[in-house]
Amino acid sequence: MSFMQALRRRWQQADTLVCVGLDPEPARFPASFAADADAVFAFNRDIVDATAEFACAFKPQIAHFAALGAEDALTRLIAHIHARHPEVPVILDSKRGDIGSTAQHYVSEAFDRYRADAVTVNPYMGRDSAQPFLDRAERGVVVLCRTSNPGAGDLQDLDVGGRPLYQRVAEKVANEWNGHGNCALVVGATWPEQLREVRAIVGELPLLVPGVGAQGGDAQAVVSNAKSADGTGLMINSSRAILYASSGDDYAEAAAAAARALRDDINRYR
Numbered sequence: 678m679s680f681m682q683a684l685r686r687r688w689q690q691a692d693t694l695v696c697v698g699l700d701p702e703p704a705r706f707p708a709s710f711a712a713d714a715d716a717v718f719a720f721n722r723d724i725v726d727a728t729a730e731f732a733c734a735f736k737p738q739i740a741h742f743a744a745l746g747a748e749d750a751l752t753r754l755i756a757h758i759h760a761r762h763p764e765v766p767v768i769l770d771s772k773r774g775d776i777g778s779t780a781q782h783y784v785s786e787a788f789d790r791y792r793a794d795a796v797t798v799n800p801y802m803g804r805d806s807a808q809p810f811l812d813r814a815e816r817g818v819v820v821l822c823r824t825s826n827p828g829a830g831d832l833q834d835l836d837v838g839g840r841p842l843y844q845r846v847a848e849k850v851a852n853e854w855n856g857h858g859n860c861a862l863v864v865g866a867t868w869p870e871q872l873r874e875v876r877a878i879v880g881e882l883p884l885l886v887p888g889v890g891a892q893g894g895d896a897q898a899v900v901s902n903a904k905s906a907d908g909t910g911l912m913i914n915s916s917r918a919i920l921y922a923s924s925g926d927d928y929a930e931a932a933a934a935a936a937r938a939l940r941d942d943i944n945r946y947r
């Protein structure tokens with residue numbers, strides 16, 4: 678099953694638009710992990726098992742693993758998700774983009790080494806840098822459009838022929854890069870107005886929306902501005918607010934409660 682099929686099925690069957698972000702920071706793990714040599718895997722596994730029923734996708738962020746030399750933990754974590762929660766697709770957040778010959782290696786990294794179902798991609802280098810990802814029709818390609826950070830507008834709002842660059846990115850991806858129907862866009866929850874504009878441009882294209890929780894984005898504003906016509910179309914990501922909901926022994930229950938609360942909050946406005 679392709680990433681897009683799995684995502685749509687998950688939206689319908691589990692009735693959730695929550696993407697659970699997996700951004701390990703060992704300093705924030707509960708004290709019980711201090712002596713665990715495999716803490717990065719074990720903590721994330723527990724979070725995954727506790728939150729899977731509320732998740733339309735999991736999104737491990739690669740730098741959080743690579744900086745710790747924990748690539749092996751990432752490999753095993755994604756394998757664990759596929760084995761135990763095969764209905765929940767995995768988006769590897771690596772924001773790649775390079776000349777085509779190098780991009781091929783990033784494609785292998787995401788899809789063959791880590792076995793992710795989708796990957797985040799930076800469009801700055803243009804179509805040929807994204808093409809090796811786009812060619813893997815069964816995998817998702819989630820392209821940065823209007824990111825959640827305070828400086829997003831520095832480049833993404835630059836005027837390009839009377840329209841901001843991020844709107845051009847949205848148009849290009851929806852109309853030119855999506856030949857295999859495997860594209861999605863990243864638009865931050867911190868920008869409700871831009872979410873509305875992007876939704877108007879891209880029709881039913883799925884949007885990955887990070888920025889609720891720790892970055893302060895508002896779920897109601899996201900849903901009312903950016904849901905698709907059938908009340909889906911969104912992967913609303915929260916990482917730290919779920920992962921570190923409690924630093925006590927109840928970390929897994931607290932993560933599940935946070936994911937459930939976000940799901941319910943989102944569903945109230947769909």
Ligand SMILES: O=C(O)c1cc(=O)[nH]c(=O)n1[C@@H]1O[C@H](COP(=O)(O)O)[C@@H](O)[C@H]1O
Pocket residue numbers: 698700738770772797823824825826863864865887888889890891892914915916917918
């Ligand atoms: O591509 C992303 O996932 C992403 C894009 C963006 O515009 N903003 C953004 O925060 N992210 C990622 O989404 C996650 C947000 O984490 P929290 O702020 O803890 O929920 C991090 O892994 C970021 O790297």
